[in-house]
Amino acid sequence: MSSLKKKLSPSVVKRLPRYFSRVKALHDEGVEWVSSSELAERLGLTSSTVRQDFSCFSFSGISKRGYEVSGLLKMLEDILGADMQWKVIVVGAGNLGRALTSHDEFVRRGFNIVGIFDADESKCGSRIGTVKVQAMSGLKEFVKKNEIDMGIIAVPDSAAQEVADLLIDAGIKGLLNMTMAHINAPDNISVADSRIVASLQQLSHCMLFSCRRKYT
């Protein structure tokens, strides 16, 4: 964790998961060295972006060989906390919330969904895999008792801010917002937006106006 000279810019942070995913795949394939241009091509970036990003965390390549894959993987793991286990809860037990709760990939990546909450009491008590849907009234105590790291907001847009406020009040420091609403949060809280409908609307705009562009 001491490998970062300074805080990374948001645009670098947004690229980290993609580097990690690609480098992990190379490592799993037994590849030992990778060049900035190979990585760049696979990720739709330029070589100079890759080199600049890696220099932010003091990771140097070797002339003509490139970057050592296992060292690079370890570095990215450290920076992303990808070798750690994270405790996550979901708020909203609709279709999306339920799917996220049982999404295998999360567990495989260290994001363990240990609770799901819903304002609709008729949903409470039902199970999604091993996780039981709970009432909102129990959220704060659950978060404190289980030392929850992150909350996923999968409720209607109109309830998003209220849920965010509840999660923050309970002590959660990282919020994943799946709604179209904008979440206001204090500076010590991290918020990431993941809006599937917004991505579909970007596509529909492009299809109408032939933008022919990529949105990452």
Place this chain on the structure above:
Amino acid sequence: MSSLKKKLSPSVVKRLPRYFSRVKALHDEGVEWVSSSELAERLGLTSSTVRQDFSCFSFSGISKRGYEVSGLLKMLEDILGADMQWKVIVVGAGNLGRALTSHDEFVRRGFNIVGIFDADESKCGSRIGTVKVQAMSGLKEFVKKNEIDMGIIAVPDSAAQEVADLLIDAGIKGLLNMTMAHINAPDNISVADSRIVASLQQLSHCMLFSCRRKYT
């Protein structure tokens, strides 16, 4: 549709769905006028960004009143195709693909999932709501016959490019990539990435290094 003086930049296009969502909510509440500063505050933007964006599609406000909500809504609807119906298929009938297929919000926003495909033949024939899981071998004919607009890629990372190639070959012009893989596509194809795991990894990085930042 003639209201666009020129093609919008990707950063403007990424903000459009958020403007649309907020303006629609104001319209539903019966609000008639909104200022750039009110919109900016609710969306975590600056007033000058809002004004600049709206000037791209020649929509002017009135001094001291701001923008007329119903006119603004109609404009955003036109630009996003939000008043249209889109035909969408999902590839990958895992937890995520199944959830997306039954996600009420998509239908409400005009994105109708009319087919879901999977390489695992044991999944074929089962139903998700009214939609039947089909074998990949039937994809191309289905796309052509039903004039599908968009494809959602919800398969393992390692299969993402192959699925993208199949969808493009079948004639689909818009791809929503839910995987961590980078999709290579010709210039006449629009690709939007929606990576939930990547968003969680951005949060875990921030929690480890106290970046305290927002990722949209």
